[in-house]
Amino acid sequence: MNAQWDAVFEQWARWVHHGRMLPGGQSVLGKLIECQGVFGTRGRPGAPVDCMEAAVEASLAKLAKSNQQAATVFRHEYGALSSPGADTQLKRAHAISVSLPTYKRRLKLAREHVITELNSATSGDQKRKV
Numbered sequence: 581m582n583a584q585w586d587a588v589f590e591q592w593a594r595w596v597h598h599g600r601m602l603p604g605g606q607s608v609l610g611k612l613i614e615c616q617g618v619f620g621t622r623g624r625p626g627a628p629v630d631c632m633e634a635a636v637e638a639s640l641a642k643l644a645k646s647n648q649q650a651a652t653v654f655r656h657e658y659g660a661l662s663s664p665g666a667d668t669q670l671k672r673a674h675a676i677s678v679s680l681p682t683y684k685r686r687l688k689l690a691r692e693h694v695i696t697e698l699n700s701a702t703s704g705d706q707k708r709k710v
Contacts, residue, residue: 585695588632593660595633632698639697643690652676653683654690 644651655661656672663675673683 585691588698589636589654589658589691589694592633592636593655593658595631596637596660635698635701636694639694640690642697643693647686647689649676649678650686650690650693653678653686654694657687 640651640654643654652661653672653676656663656666656676657669663672666672666675669683669687670680673680676683678686
């Protein structure tokens, strides 16, 4: 079960790095350069609103309102925020200036929050379909 969630969270981190975190959040100049001076719908498509990665991001945004540190730990753990050379939890904890036990507690809290949010969203979708 944990391996499945880890795979979802790693996919979310890749999604963040590919710039699909905020569809349409690009500047006008950036859009002009990307589309070679032509505006229209032929540019890179935005992320689907209902994708799992967007749900993870929404859940983290909600968590960050009440516990920014837990959201930051989660982002560092799965690589959405880079910490050069931080290849262990101890190094990632040091990079964000928290102790390893605090890092682990915040990570556990964040994982539980995201999993609960995703499970409730999924069960809500199933109820709407019935």
